[in-house]
Amino acid sequence: xxxxxxxxxxxxxxxxxxxxxxxxxxxxxxxxxxxxxxxxxxxxxxxxxxxxxxxxxxxxxxxxxxxxxxxxxxxxxxxxxxxxxxxxxxxxxxxxxxxxxxxxxxxxxxxxxxxxxxxxxxxxxxxxxxxxxxxxxxxxxxxxxxxxxxxxxxxxxxxxxxxxxxxxxxxxxxxxxxxxxxxxxxxxxxxxxxxxxxxxxxxxxxxxxxxxxxxxxxxxxxxxxxxxxxxxxxxxxxxxxxxxxxxxxxxxxxxxxxxxxxxxxxxxxxxxxxxxxxxxxxxxxxxxxxxxxxxxxxxxxxxxxxxxxxxxxxxxxxxxxxxxxxxxxxxxxxxxxxxxxx
Numbered sequence: 001x002x003x004x005x006x007x008x009x010x011x012x013x014x015x016x017x018x019x020x021x022x023x024x025x026x027x028x029x030x031x032x033x034x035x036x037x038x039x040x041x042x043x044x045x046x047x048x049x050x051x052x053x054x055x056x057x058x059x060x061x062x063x064x065x066x067x068x069x070x071x072x073x074x075x076x077x078x079x080x081x082x083x084x085x086x087x088x089x090x091x092x093x094x095x096x097x098x099x100x101x102x103x104x105x106x107x108x109x110x111x112x113x114x115x116x117x118x119x120x121x122x123x124x125x126x127x128x129x130x131x132x133x134x135x136x137x138x139x140x141x142x143x144x145x146x147x148x149x150x151x152x153x154x155x156x157x158x159x160x161x162x163x164x165x166x167x168x169x170x171x172x173x174x175x176x177x178x179x180x181x182x183x184x185x186x187x188x189x190x191x192x193x194x195x196x197x198x199x200x201x202x203x204x205x206x207x208x209x210x211x212x213x214x215x216x217x218x219x220x221x222x223x224x225x226x227x228x229x230x231x232x233x234x235x236x237x238x239x240x241x242x243x244x245x246x247x248x249x250x251x252x253x254x255x256x257x258x259x260x261x262x263x264x265x266x267x268x269x270x271x272x273x274x275x276x277x278x279x280x281x282x283x284x285x286x287x288x289x290x291x292x293x294x295x296x297x298x299x300x301x302x303x304x305x306x307x308x309x310x311x312x313x314x315x316x317x318x319x320x321x322x323x324x325x326x327x328x329x330x331x332x333x334x335x336x337x338x339x340x341x342x
Contacts, residue, residue: 007048007084011036012164015289018260021272022279028287029275031268032165035295039077040104041265042161042293046183047077049156050145051085059143062086066143067135069093069128071222072101073294074147074181079108090142092131094124096222100298121216122208123227147181149231157187165289166195173286176202176275178267179211180223182233184291189239201239204274206249212241220312221246221266221302223293242274247313249273253296253303254316263296266303 003009016031034042054060067090068078075091082089091105094115105112119126129148136142147153161184165172175192177185185203192199208217209225211233219225224246249269256272257263271290282288302308310317 005084006038007044007081009038010044010048010160012045012160013168015168016260016262016292018256018272018290021256021259022276022282022288024279024282024286026284026286027279027282028285030169030287030289031262031264031292032161032289033295034161034291034293035265039073039080040294040298041073041077042157042184042291043073043077044080045156045160046074046147046153046181047081049152049159050147050150051078051081051087053150053152053155054143054145060087064088064143065141066090066145067092067132068145068147069125069132070147071124072097072298073223075110076101076104076108079105079110083109090135092128094128096124096220098222098298098302100301101222104298119227121210121227122218123216123225125226125228129228147183148228151232153181153183154186154190154232157184158191159187161291162188162191166191169287169289171196171287172199172289174200174202174275174278174282174288176204176271176288176290178224178271178291178293179203179205179209179233180226180267180293181230182211183230184293185239186232186234188291189234193238202242202271202274202278203239204242204244204271206270207243207245209243212243214243219246221250221299224249224266224270242277244270244273244277247316250303250309250313251316252276253299257296257304263299263304264292265294265296265299267294268292269303 014033016033018029037044065088069092090111092113115124115127117127177188179185205211206225208219210216211226249266252272253269306317
């Protein structure tokens with residue numbers, strides 16, 4: 001297939017069967033693999049949707065200069081889209097962003113601003129947004145599409161991500177989605193509530209994130225959780241919530257690499273952790289889908305690096321699961337566990 005633009009290379013129909021992971025041989029589990037497009041993550045759909053919506057509205061014109069906040073994936077996706085359309089881009093990121101992500105952003109022509117001051121909720125998101133607002137005051141011609149409040153974010157996932165799950169797999173009993181900006185979550189909720197209301201949606205976040213109203217706390221993995229609740233999020237009781245720890249998420253990522261031969265990012269580890277938690281509540285012959293936003297190549301110096309792990313989670317360093325063990329044996333210790341709420 002020939003594409004006219006790199007930003008159009010969106011691979012939206014790849015699913016990986018993950019047998020035995022939930023300890024339920026009567027349950028089908030699939031990863032929706034989103035990391036095979038040129039931007040390497042699900043965020044390419046978000047970036048393209050926001051930019052093209054702004055073009056239609058007249059907010060973006062030839063030569064426009066954009067600024068956006070990102071811990072990595074959205075910034076890279078925006079850089080791909082902006083380069084293909086001739087827009088300049090400044091990405092406001094922070095010290096937790098991986099060196100690989102920063103190198104990719106620079107290679108794609110983005111200007112980087114790295115924020116080093118934590119906000120009141122022990123994260124950097126509000127500090128990044130404060131920087132952008134000051135920059136807009138000083139330069140009114142800058143354009144901020146604001147992934148946290150832009151309705152084009154969930155629209156992209158209602159029209160593409162959720163629709164692809166439904167089209168490729170038919171009736172889905174459970175869909176697990178990580179909550180970052182909540183764009184993917186909100187888009188999937190909107191689609192399935194209309195087209196398949198019996199689908200059980202599990203929204204997954206990590207300890208230390210304030211998205212679901214929990215107390216703020218330190219987090220180490222980019223892309224997991226927020227220190228500021230996104231404006232696009234709607235908490236209407238139509239989905240369940242599950243809070244997991246970074247420890248659990250990282251352990252599952254490393255297990256998946258060695259048991260199934262696939263490197264995934266922290267968000268994938270978090271949704272798989274949540275699904276293990278609810279495995280006992282699944283009906284027989286259930287079809288379960290976990291959204292996997294990106295692959296693990298961007299986390300080689302964090303999640304998959306023993307020295308990085310040893311400094312933060314010493315009991316995980318060097319852990320090497322052998323064979324296809326039971327879920328209980330594979331998970332190891334699970335500190336600060338929280339359950340699922342409706």
